[in-house]
Amino acid sequence: xxxxxxxxxxxxxxxxxxxxxxxxxxxxxxxxxxxxxxxxxxxxxxxxxxxxxxxxxxxxxxxxxxxxxxxxxxxxxxxxxxxxxxxxxxxxxxxxxxxxxxxxxxxxxxxxxxx
Numbered sequence: 001x002x003x004x005x006x007x008x009x010x011x012x013x014x015x016x017x018x019x020x021x022x023x024x025x026x027x028x029x030x031x032x033x034x035x036x037x038x039x040x041x042x043x044x045x046x047x048x049x050x051x052x053x054x055x056x057x058x059x060x061x062x063x064x065x066x067x068x069x070x071x072x073x074x075x076x077x078x079x080x081x082x083x084x085x086x087x088x089x090x091x092x093x094x095x096x097x098x099x100x101x102x103x104x105x106x107x108x109x110x111x112x113x114x115x
């Protein structure tokens with residue numbers, strides 16, 4: 001019984017362990033399988049990129065004080081960051097790669113940049 005392509009159903013000619021008739025079918029099949037995961041990852045990466053861009057634009061000097069409302073008005077999403085730094089003094093910085101922020105009093109944030 002001849003083997004058929006997992007994507008298009010065409011008869012496969014060649015090696016015994018082949019699953020697809022060509023690279024196009026292999027790519028299409030794998031893209032379908034990974035579609036949901038790829039969409040989730042793409043959405044998260046877009047949010048991280050947007051947050052990073054906002055911090056970079058607002059923190060040109062390397063250290064800046066801004067309000068929470070200013071960050072929110074630019075579309076900043078506080079749920080998305082790449083890492084957290086807890087200092088010995090008890091402060092918690094949230095980072096997007098090398099751009100970070102620290103909550104101060106009265107809804108102010110200090111923006112910082114790691115070298």
